[in-house]
Amino acid sequence: MTETIIRRRIEVLADEPLIPAIERIAASAGIEHYTLLPTQGGMGHSGRWRDDQISGATAKVMFMAVTTEDGAERLTDLLSPLLATHPLMLLISNVEVIRGLRFD
Amino acid sequence: MTETIIRRRIEVLADEPLIPAIERIAASAGIEHYTLLPTQGGMGHSGRWRDDQISGATAKVMFMAVTTEDGAERLTDLLSPLLATHPLMLLISNVEVIRGLRFD
Amino acid sequence: MTETIIRRRIEVLADEPLIPAIERIAASAGIEHYTLLPTQGGMGHSGRWRDDQISGATAKVMFMAVTTEDGAERLTDLLSPLLATHPLMLLISNVEVIRGLRFD
Amino acid sequence: MAVDALFQPVVLFFLLGALAAFARSDLAVPEAVAKTIALYLMMSIGLRGGGEVAHTGLTSAILIAGACGLALSFLLPLPAFWALRKLGKLDRTNAAAVAAHYGSVSVVTFAAGSEVLRAIGMAPAGFMVAVLALMETPAILTGLWLAKRGQAQGDAIAPRGGLLHETFFNGSVVLLVGSFIIGVIAGEKGFAPIAPVFDTLFKGMLCVFLLDMGLVAARRLMDNRALNLRTAALALSLPVTNGTLGVTLGLAAGLDAGSAAALGILAGSASYIAVPAVMRLALPEANPGLYLGMSLAVTFPFNLTLGIPYYAWVASHLHGMI
Amino acid sequence: MAVDALFQPVVLFFLLGALAAFARSDLAVPEAVAKTIALYLMMSIGLRGGGEVAHTGLTSAILIAGACGLALSFLLPLPAFWALRKLGKLDRTNAAAVAAHYGSVSVVTFAAGSEVLRAIGMAPAGFMVAVLALMETPAILTGLWLAKRGQAQGDAIAPRGGLLHETFFNGSVVLLVGSFIIGVIAGEKGFAPIAPVFDTLFKGMLCVFLLDMGLVAARRLMDNRALNLRTAALALSLPVTNGTLGVTLGLAAGLDAGSAAALGILAGSASYIAVPAVMRLALPEANPGLYLGMSLAVTFPFNLTLGIPYYAWVASHLHGMI
Amino acid sequence: MAVDALFQPVVLFFLLGALAAFARSDLAVPEAVAKTIALYLMMSIGLRGGGEVAHTGLTSAILIAGACGLALSFLLPLPAFWALRKLGKLDRTNAAAVAAHYGSVSVVTFAAGSEVLRAIGMAPAGFMVAVLALMETPAILTGLWLAKRGQAQGDAIAPRGGLLHETFFNGSVVLLVGSFIIGVIAGEKGFAPIAPVFDTLFKGMLCVFLLDMGLVAARRLMDNRALNLRTAALALSLPVTNGTLGVTLGLAAGLDAGSAAALGILAGSASYIAVPAVMRLALPEANPGLYLGMSLAVTFPFNLTLGIPYYAWVASHLHGMI
Numbered sequence A, B, C: 001m002t003e004t005i006i007r008r009r010i011e012v013l014a015d016e017p018l019i020p021a022i023e024r025i026a027a028s029a030g031i032e033h034y035t036l037l038p039t040q041g042g043m044g045h046s047g048r049w050r051d052d053q054i055s056g057a058t059a060k061v062m063f064m065a066v067t068t069e070d071g072a073e074r075l076t077d078l079l080s081p082l083l084a085t086h087p088l089m090l091l092i093s094n095v096e097v098i099r100g101l102r103f104d
Numbered sequence D, E, F: 001m002a003v004d005a006l007f008q009p010v011v012l013f014f015l016l017g018a019l020a021a022f023a024r025s026d027l028a029v030p031e032a033v034a035k036t037i038a039l040y041l042m043m044s045i046g047l048r049g050g051g052e053v054a055h056t057g058l059t060s061a062i063l064i065a066g067a068c069g070l071a072l073s074f075l076l077p078l079p080a081f082w083a084l085r086k087l088g089k090l091d092r093t094n095a096a097a098v099a100a101h102y103g104s105v106s107v108v109t110f111a112a113g114s115e116v117l118r119a120i121g122m123a124p125a126g127f128m129v130a131v132l133a134l135m136e137t138p139a140i141l142t143g144l145w146l147a148k149r150g151q152a153q154g155d156a157i158a159p160r161g162g163l164l165h166e167t168f169f170n171g172s173v174v175l176l177v178g179s180f181i182i183g184v185i186a187g188e189k190g191f192a193p194i195a196p197v198f199d200t201l202f203k204g205m206l207c208v209f210l211l212d213m214g215l216v217a218a219r220r221l222m223d224n225r226a227l228n229l230r231t232a233a234l235a236l237s238l239p240v241t242n243g244t245l246g247v248t249l250g251l252a253a254g255l256d257a258g259s260a261a262a263l264g265i266l267a268g269s270a271s272y273i274a275v276p277a278v279m280r281l282a283l284p285e286a287n288p289g290l291y292l293g294m295s296l297a298v299t300f301p302f303n304l305t306l307g308i309p310y311y312a313w314v315a316s317h318l319h320g321m322i
């Protein structure tokens, strides 16, 4: 039986043009590794959106990183002031990874 | 340290043509906000499928909403009778969001 | 109130050309049903990648399966020796599904 | 003639796609592009057909052909439903869903068929595009009626605007009809500057599309768990009987041989774009593996390779006899 | 003339797309393809404009037109900002963001407008493409200045290279300017072998693109929660006033009627590709539903159908009078 | 001549893409479209080459050129492997993977090279497309043999059908060979109606593709952590030596100057589509950042700008001397 340990999965839904900034902020929180997932549309306080590449400005991307409790806290602290003013959604959950592989 | 609260993440995998209906049912469960994620293929009881846009009929989309315990229960109750007859997959899990932001 | 039971969600991020092999390994662990999700880019020990279809070789796909505790353990055991040598990321988490639907 | 038709590049690219898929090659046409080419083909067919009708005006032949098409689309699902129930052993819902596909039409089969007919000197009349558009939806109505007879109504997941709305405003129907009307309005003069895209490129684009169709059809056949010997045999015999009926009706109604052959191609073809999209909503219990397996993975390849030359052969031989 | 312009296939496909969206049809052009056609249009416009400038050389007319364009792009946001604040009741940030869109230009409006002008014998000079490129960015600078006056700077999420970098290296700006330069370098001889793609196909590709624009604009209008009567009225009156100003300035500066009309089209058009991309980064608090709703869902359709013929009419009537 | 080659629009668009990426512009060609254009280029090259061979028939020159190509593809990885081990300090697996890329060929380099050769009056023979197809796979076999010598076999993740299957049924190999065969079968008459797509549009499509290649190559270079001075130097010297060898062998075997230059281009080019796809499966431990960094981000730009004119120059100067 392979042993697993618990890490934190942080997901940030952000406008595509903001992704480089999110990557930068994550790096400054010590989170170097991440995966970007595409999205197709949605609905929020600011209304309905669709992945409308003509004016790519409103397409959104899901930034996902698996990190330690501390890493997650650092990134949350850095992002939470932005959540009020910027169109971001931040989700955190637990995830198990295989012990011995690096996820910090 | 930013304080977080626990919410429910509901994911519904459904055929693309059914998504407007899912959105409507979610709204009637009080869930207004959601995100749609694309998929690429899969395998289930009804066999293998691929994102085959020529006859867009069999493409699937992942509907994802973060909501309260109650909202999740209402949506599950509304959808569960459909799960037997319709090609849907419903997943529920816990997710932490930042306290103070609206996720209800 | 619809009753739910807890299952395991396994996610494997792998290079697109490896997906048929992952499907085969999952089947040999008794996991027949899965969903494939597209990705857009990321950063890991081996550097930055983008979904660059010209040489489709470096595009990645997320394989996702909901299964029992046992199924998840079997698949983890089969994949974990590969994780060291191959460019894979494996994540496991809990997810609730509606009791009575098949997820084994 | 039939052999010539088989050695057209469009057909060869279809075969190449199918062979690649059967050999488990990783060859794939990105779906976004395949879908766009499908849209392009509809725009092009609509525009060119509309342009020709603008040229000839509304003749009695158009009205006759339209009436034949409507009748075929409304009625062909009935014998098909019977055959699918009795010979195919399908339940009511699946039989009705499949029947609707065979009553409706395949735009790409029509496009490839028109090229073949043109190549062998049996060019169909331009208004046959209007007939194509007319035949897309009635079969859906018949199919839904067959499925719902005596059944409880009211599905929580049913489309808000109602199924009729989904049927008539299905994307491919709207685009084909809209392009046809634009073709009529624009006329020859308006069409000239866009002809390099919508006319000159047509056959080449069809090659790319059919390469993808070969891949998609063959992969669908390999993945399929829904087809069996009975349903596969029906997927071959339904086009033959429907197509023969279409040709005969067309000739009896006084259409020229080329247009009658085109009516046969339409009757013999099965939808795999418009009808599945509606069925997924209207009859979610019906199995898409079955109806797409039959129409896309069996009937389409059959029509493209053998069906079209056969309908043309029937039309040219019956012509004059009737 | 205006009516003729309305019955061009490009306009008809836009209307078809809009009608399909309003009827809640599922018709959709895959976004990857729509984006590629947008890139294609920029390459094509740039190459052809560059080719014409290579042919005529650098004349004083070019310098004058360029100066007019720069001035318009820098200054038009100022009265627009005032109107959006006072009449539109917008806050500073949103007013500044919208004003930047109206000072900048829409490449597709220019493309469609040039085709119309050519069709009615008022072909604008080739160098107007250079003016188009010049007009894309200055309005962004004015808009940012209007937004940031007296505000604390330093946003954690601001682009690393600074906003100026994002403004000048925005993808559409780079592609248009780059293609223009390639057109100048390649000249007629270099352009000939690629002309079948970048010249012959242009109008047909524009049809496909405008079909998508119709869908996108109408869906945006239906989803929109940000537009109200005031902002919608401004989205109609800003192009009219800006366009009239552009035509007048062009004629006063001695441009021919066609080029002055093109300057009016540029002044009257509002960006929905380059400017939103920068604004999303520079002013994330501004509401994209508002600025895209105004520019893409109201002003673009207005210009395509009524605006272009109006600017042409003004140019042909004022010409000779000034 | 070399300078002329550099000022072709295709090359200029590559440079534009590279500059945009280096300037961190957000310009991007959607990947689905870029992949489709790659497929289109293979179809077009295959069809046109097949058509020419249908015209000339099977001559001894074809057999000789084919034998040269096969020999080069099988053998070039050997000295490359040695150089990569000794001079590049790579481990066995990475050296073998990279060597396979340099023994195989780049379809787009061949396409761009053929256009240049045609422009300077050194058009290569049509059958060189067959040689291109023949050279894609043998290098992979040599590379795998180099990697696996003396190593334990049996990877849990290895493709079911075996690596040979993946090698020969790789999508790009299947499409190129299939289109070539379709070109032979269709002949001139069959090709005519699809020529507007597969011939007339070729150079323009190449421009769009090379714009994307410039973006992709430059971004890969910037993201790269795998390249160092040694490997970068090898990515420049391998094409030069392989290319010179190819030209010399071609001339020695009696090919005309144009075809010998084309053989040099093939020998000097490095695969970045077919080989990486196989290597990802066959040698997952090998670093894609390394082999794609070398072939796509260094060798491809070098060949496109300097390599092609150099091979042409060698061919035209050695011709007659050998």
Ligand SMILES: Nc1ncnc2c1ncn2[C@@H]1O[C@H](COP(=O)(O)O)[C@@H](O)[C@H]1O
Residues within 6 Å of the ligand: A013, A041, A042, A043, A044, A045, A046, A047, A048, A049, A086, A087, A088, A089, B033, B034, B035, B036, B064, B065, B066, B067, B103, B104
């Ligand atoms: N509760 C939610 N569940 C899922 N997605 C959400 C939720 N709230 C917001 N989003 C996503 O985040 C985007 C921006 O949200 P907002 O800032 O509220 O407009 C929305 O368009 C949705 O795609």
Ligand SMILES: Nc1ncnc2c1ncn2[C@@H]1O[C@H](COP(=O)(O)O)[C@@H](O)[C@H]1O
Residues within 6 Å of the ligand: B013, B041, B042, B043, B044, B045, B046, B047, B048, B049, B087, B088, B089, C033, C034, C035, C036, C064, C065, C066, C067, C103, C104
């Ligand atoms: N256990 C599972 N894990 C992940 N995805 C599943 C699972 N079961 C079903 N799915 C997805 O849901 C789709 C429909 O399932 P089914 O109705 O069983 O054919 C499948 O094609 C999969 O994409």
Ligand SMILES: Nc1ncnc2c1ncn2[C@@H]1O[C@H](COP(=O)(O)O)[C@@H](O)[C@H]1O
Residues within 6 Å of the ligand: A033, A034, A035, A036, A064, A065, A066, A067, A103, A104, C013, C041, C042, C043, C044, C045, C046, C047, C048, C049, C087, C088, C089
């Ligand atoms: N901690 C992480 N969080 C999210 N994604 C990751 C993480 N580590 C690796 N990945 C993804 O897995 C890919 C391969 O990882 P690696 O093998 O470390 O290069 C990366 O490019 C990322 O897309």
Ligand code: NA
Residues within 6 Å of the ligand: D101, D102, D103, D104, D105, D106, D242, D266, D267, D268, D269, D270, D271
């Ligand atoms: Na039919």
Ligand code: NA
Residues within 6 Å of the ligand: E101, E102, E103, E104, E105, E106, E242, E266, E267, E268, E269, E270, E271
């Ligand atoms: Na303007």
Ligand code: NA
Residues within 6 Å of the ligand: F101, F102, F103, F104, F105, F106, F242, F266, F267, F268, F269, F270, F271
């Ligand atoms: Na080579």
